[in-house]
Amino acid sequence: MSKRNISRRTVLKGTAAAAGVAAGSGAVSGFPMVWAQNLKDxxxxxxxxxxxxxxxxxxxxxxxxxxxxxxxxxxxxxxxxxxxxxxxxxxxxxxxxxxxxxxxxxxxxxxxxxxxxxxxxxxxxxxxxxxxxxxxxxxxxxxxxxxxxxxxxxxxxxxxxxxxxxGLPSVHNADTLGYRPDLTGRKLESWSELISDEWRGKVALQSFPDIAMMDIALAIEGAGLLKYGNKGNMTREEIDKTFVILTDLKKKGHVRAFWTTFSESVTLMVSGETVIQSMWSPAVTVTKSQGVPCVYGDLKEGYRGxxxxxxxxxxxxxxxxxxxxxxxxxxxSGWSGAYFSRQGYYMPTLEATKKFMTADEWGFWYEGKPAQGSIPGPDGKPLEKAGTVRDGGSYENRMGNIAVWNSEFDEFGYLVDEWNKFQSG
Amino acid sequence: METEQTVLGRFGAYLQITPLVLILVTFLIAPMVVILLYSFFKFGPFATQIGVFVIDNYVRSLSFDSSTWPALADTIRTTAITWAITLVLGFVLTYYLVFDVIQLRIKIFLFLLAVVPFWTSGVVRMIAWLPFLGKEGLINGSLIGLGITDEPLQFLLFSDFAVILSYVHVLTLFMVAPLFNVMARIDLRLIEAAKDQGAKGWQILLYIIIPLSRPGIAIGTIFIVALTASDFVAVRLLSGGTSGTLATAVFNQYAQSRYPLSAASGIILLILLLLFVGGIMRLVDIRKQL
Incomplete structure (x- = not known):
């Protein structure tokens, strides 16, 4: 067992000579074979x-x-x-x-x-x-x-x-609000729409306490009601003030539901339960693929990354x-990058990813260019028609415009307690 | 030969209960002990400090401004309403099955019908309400189509109404089964005798059937209360996260890796339920009825 490990590691380092020394008794030429055999199992x-x-x-x-x-x-x-x-x-x-x-x-x-x-x-x-x-x-x-x-x-x-x-970064993205343009009747440009009276009873938030807080903070700041020191690491006082606003919204029946899973958020949107909600990018894609118009807002306050x-x-x-x-x-090395990019996500190794996508795909997903032809989804079936431009535009416009990153607050424990109270109250 | 028999006689009973004891110790007692231990571990800032014993978690859970109290109020309210509805509904259904349906085969057939919802999982049964109760769901569609309302009724889904509706749907059988068990054993001659003495229908119900059904009501109550108070799935799915009971608080703390606080809340819920069950046991001698 130990012999096998030694030979493996040294071969990986690519120093065949060292491998020979380390293995000592073994036949040098046999190692790569043994290694490939082992890895196969x-x-x-x-x-x-x-x-x-x-x-x-x-x-x-x-x-x-x-x-x-x-x-x-x-x-x-x-x-x-x-x-x-x-x-x-x-x-x-x-x-x-x-x-x-x-x-x-x-x-x-x-x-x-x-x-x-x-x-x-x-x-x-x-x-x-x-x-x-x-x-x-x-x-x-x-x-x-x-x-x-x-x-x-x-x-x-x-x-x-x-x-x-x-941790090795893999998929990343910029989240924002998804909305039904057919039901709002206009383009939404600010996070403050999330708490606007206009959408009372038609709003959904995520049920992860920290993420819900960051979304609502973006909305509250966008509406000019409060100013946060750090939306991704609120103080107790800021948490309290935010819950005052949230509790008031709950009493007014403003929030229709808090969703936990991806598919719940799609169901809420497709079934018309909500008009505007905190959403994940591919959920917008799935909503659209069911024939329901849905826009992933490019909002002036920026994105939640x-x-x-x-x-x-x-x-x-x-x-x-x-x-x-x-x-x-x-x-x-690229294949995964291309595969996930076709679902609206990004991968940090851009050059490698680019090699696995057509120029048109790359232009659409990463550069904010209008699609020249039909853009395929991860399964190869057409996803977007020619002429479509991605919501929010290019990679640089979206990932270069992050207002707040998903975070765990220092006061997270306090937040969870208050969240439980908020749910029960 | 004789000694062997004595040994068997002495240890036979122990041998027979060994499998059950092993199962209970492994899958009930041991996990409960672990939960109890965890409830005393120190937590913070981001991880459990295993082996560091404190009572902070309980102090925090039971402090004046803790989330335990509103959650408990929510739990009691939901449980009480569910209990009241399932009791009335369960009693009427069972009464009909026992006294009004004469043919045994029809009786058994109707009883089996009541079990049909249990052919699917509880979660599926809850999710099935979503397309039914939603804004563009079956009920709202019909109401608007019939011109009864103009706007869809919002309270049907993502509300306490939806949560309680799903409990009643899922749990009524847990009231029916024990009630059926005791009601079917009521000697019909008692009722005849009461009739002969000139008792009216309501008097028979009040003075004969209800008192004799008490053990069934007690067992049904234990089922309903235990199942309702410890559920968090229906609350989460059908209240749309707008409602929170003690069980959801336990789950929220657990999901956020705050195990000691979750364990402490869980132990508090367990103690409350045990006290409740103990109280019921004192009111009705269930063992005598089984």
Whole structure:
């Protein structure tokens, strides 16, 4: 067993001579064969959200990598709870970055070594400086760079201070409000519409307390009712003030529902229960694909950004860890990027992703250009007609305009208590 | 030979209950002990400090401005309304099944009909209400189509009404089954005797049937209260997250990885339910009726 591990690692480093020395007794020429054979028997178990953990994608991963990639899709709270309580029940996991403080506090994670990532130099500035362009805002809350770099898997350091990362960024996006243009009758341009009397009883929010708070804070600030120090890390006083407004809205019957799952948000929109709601980008796509007009608002206050990414549990060693790195390198080598981009998400390795998309697709999804021909979805079927422009425009316009990042507040415990009170009250 | 039998006689009973004890210890007692332990662990800032014992979680849950109280009020209200409706509905249904349906085969057939909803999972049964009660759902569509209302009725879905409706739908059978069990055993000659003595229908109901049904009502009540007070799925799905009970509070804390606080709230809910069940047991001697 140990002999196999030694040979594997050294072969990966590509130093055949060292491999010969390390293996000592073994036949040098036999190693790559043994390695490929071993890796073939590996099953890499990944837990993640339905955002990425889709059967068609896992099938491609298994085909390209030559070993079995086994996926389990869970909701984000469950992913985090699984990592914190049963780190042996999977090999890699893909939680959201805004849960990283909760994960690092428990300490079941080992850092990922960026030197073993073949595409590491291609990861864009969002994950190096925290800003897509020099003029882009850093954003309130947990900018991904603040919870990404680490030396020990427990504490976070500034970018550049370590070659190790807590989580490997994968899919990211800019969230905003989705609305029914046929029912609003006009274009919506501000988050304040979320609390506007005009849509009383036709509004939905997410039921994740922190995200609901950030959305409502964007609306409250947009309406000029309050000014927050940091919408992604509110003080108790700010939380209290926000709940006063929220409770008032609840009493007036303003909020129709709080949704927990992707499909709930689609159902609310398609069934006409709501006209305007906090929504995920692909939910808008699904709503539209059911023949219901839906716009993903490009609002003047900016977007709420998020990132999900892969982490490795401490137990992962030897062959399985090597398989994990193989998987990470495959993930950022373009095919996945193109696959997820066709669902409206982004991947940080842009150049690699571009190679797997047509110029028209790239123009539509990343550059904000009108589609020349029909734009296919992830399944290859037509998704958007020629002439369509993506809501919110280009990658730079959307990811370069993040007002607040999905975050876990310092006062999160207080927030959850108050949220429970708010629900019951 | 003789000694062997004695040994068997002495340990036979223990052997027989061993599987049940093992199952209960492994899957009920042990998890409860873990939950109890967790409820005393310190939490913060972002993780549970295993092995650090404090009573903070209880102090916090029971403090004056804690979320426990509004959640408890919501729980009691929802449970009480559900109980009252299922009791009346269950009693009337069972009375009809026991006393008005004469043929045994029809009786059994009707009883089986009541079980039909249980052929699907509870979550499916709840979700099935969504297209029925929604703004563009079946009821609102019909009401508007018939010209009874102009605007869709909002209170039908994402409201306490929807939550209680789904409970009544799912749980009434839990009242019917124990009631059926005791009512079917009422000696019909008692009723005849009462009639002969000139008792009116309501007097028979009040002085014979209801008193003799008390154990059934008690068991049904325990079922309804325990199932309603501990449910969080219906509350979340059908109130659209606009309502929160103690059980949803337990779930919210758990989902946010705040296990000790979740455990403490769970223990509080458990103690309240045990007290309630204990109270019912004192009122009615259930064991005598089984």
């Amino acid at each position: 590996v099953t890499l178990r990944s837990i993640g959200s339905a955002v990425t953990h889709q059967p068609a994608w896992a099938k491609q991963a298994t085909e390209d990598l030559g070993f079995n990639v086994d996926i389990t899709a869970l909701d984000f709270d469950s992913i985090t709870n699984r990592i914190n309580t049963q780190p042996g029940s999977f090999d890699i996991a893909e939680p959201a970055f805004n849960y990283f403080r909760r994960l690092s506090a428990v300490g079941n994670i080992q850092p990922i070594d960026t030197k073993r990532l073949t595409n590491w130099d291609q990861f864009n500035d969002l994950y190096r400086t925290g800003k897509l362009t020099a003029s882009a805002p850093f954003g309130d809350g947990q900018n991904p760079t603040t919870v990404m770099y680490t030396k020990d898997g427990k504490n976070f350091v500034k970018p550049g201070e370590s070659d190790q990362i807590f 998020w990132t999900i990414g892969y982490v490795m549990p401490k137990q992962l060693t030897g062959l399985k860890r090597d398989a994990a790195y193989e998987f990470f390198n495959w993930l950022s």
